[in-house]
Amino acid sequence: xxxxxxxxxxxVQPGGSLRLACAASGLSFSTSAMAWVRQVPxxxxxxxxxxxxxxxxxxxxxxxxxxxxxxxxxxxxTLFLEMKSLRADDTAIYxxxxxxxxxxxDLDSWGQGTLVTVSS
Amino acid sequence: xxxxxxxPSSLSASVGDRVTITCQASQDVRDxxxxxxxxxxxxxxxxxxDASNLKTGVPSRFSGSGSGTHFTFTISSLQPxxxxxxxxLHYDNLVLTFGGGTKVxx
Numbered sequence: 001x002x003x004x005x006x007x008x009x010x011x012v013q014p015g016g017s018l019r020l021a022c023a024a025s026g027l028s029f030s031t032s033a034m035a036w037v038r039q040v041p042x043x044x045x046x047x048x049x050x051x052x053x054x055x056x057x058x059x060x061x062x063x064x065x066x067x068x069x070x071x072x073x074x075x076x077x078t079l080f081l082e083m084k085s086l087r088a089d090d091t092a093i094y095x096x097x098x099x100x101x102x103x104x105x106d107l108d109s110w111g112q113g114t115l116v117t118v119s120s
Numbered sequence: 121x122x123x124x125x126x127x128p129s130s131l132s133a134s135v136g137d138r139v140t141i142t143c144q145a146s147q148d149v150r151d152x153x154x155x156x157x158x159x160x161x162x163x164x165x166x167x168x169x170d171a172s173n174l175k176t177g178v179p180s181r182f183s184g185s186g187s188g189t190h191f192t193f194t195i196s197s198l199q200p201x202x203x204x205x206x207x208x209l210h211y212d213n214l215v216l217t218f219g220g221g222t223k224v225x226x
Contacts, residue, residue: 033214044221045164045207050214059214095163099211106154106211108175110163 002026002109004096009114016086016118022079022096022111030054030074033099035107036081038092038116048094049081053102064090086118122146124210126219133226139195141222143208148188154209155184155193157202158221164207168193200226 008020022034036048049060049070058070069082079096093113099105123146133139143153151171156164166175168184171191181196195202203226208219 035214035216037216037218045158045209045218047216047218050216052214057214097163103213104211105214105216106152106169107156107164107209107216108166108169110165113163 002098004098004109004111006094006096006111006114009094009116011117011119012086013120014087014118017082017084018086018116020081020083020094020096020114020116024077024079024098027098027109029072029077031102033101033103033105034070034072034079035097035099035105036070036079037095037097037107037110038090039095039113040092046092050099050105051079057103083116086116088118090116091118092116122149122210122212122217124208124217124219126208126222128222129220130223130225133198133224135198135200135226137198139198139202139224141193141206141208143186143191143193143219145189145191145210149210149212151187152211153184153186153191154211155182156207156209157204158207159204167206195224198224198226202226 035050051070067085071080095113096111097107125144153171155168158164205223210217
């Protein structure tokens with residue numbers, strides 16, 4: 001059974017930094033593209049970033065480009081999202097999710113989500 | 121950038137009703153489209169992949185169709201447990217676009 005356990009959310013002041021982690025099990029992690037998706041409570045889903053299985057190819061939504069960095073450690077089956085220069089509008093629940101191929105983030109399994117609150 | 125326009129944004133229906141949700145793509149996305157169900161406080165759950173394929177274990181009352189720019193998601197006989205928000209997702213390798221969501225009330 002695929003499981004993705006997320007950690008690292010919390011409260012941070014504007015301009016601050018936070019690192020999210022997503023530890024996966026029950027899958028061939030290195031052959032799975034991964035993505036981060038966020039959701040402001042009560043609102044819709046927004047794609048944040050995607051990374052290929054080998055970690056070479058990465059893409060970002062315009063809203064986070066230059067501030068967020070996606071990465072992965074395939075030796076530890078873990079996905080990361082480094083978030084810097086955080087703003088109030090980054091406040092959301094952040095989900096990690098996996099794709100079905102090395103380069104396709106078609107999101108067939110999701111983590112439980114972690115809340116990030118950016119506020120002074 | 122591709123836009124996914126989902127409609128309606130909300131609907132109310134009765135148990136046993138047939139419910140249809142649509143997603144319109146701003147350009148041809150072939151069949152690179154999934155449908156998800158999200159219940160309050162939970163992560164989205166994949167129901168339909170590649171536009172029309174039912175994920176294993178998902179009840180057969182859920183179905184999807186379409187290709188190119190127009191996609192349809194149908195619940196053939198609405199059940200109380202189907203109260204949720206439903207999203208379409210277009211995936212282009214690692215770049216994703218979600219529809220705005222449809223809240224289904226019973």
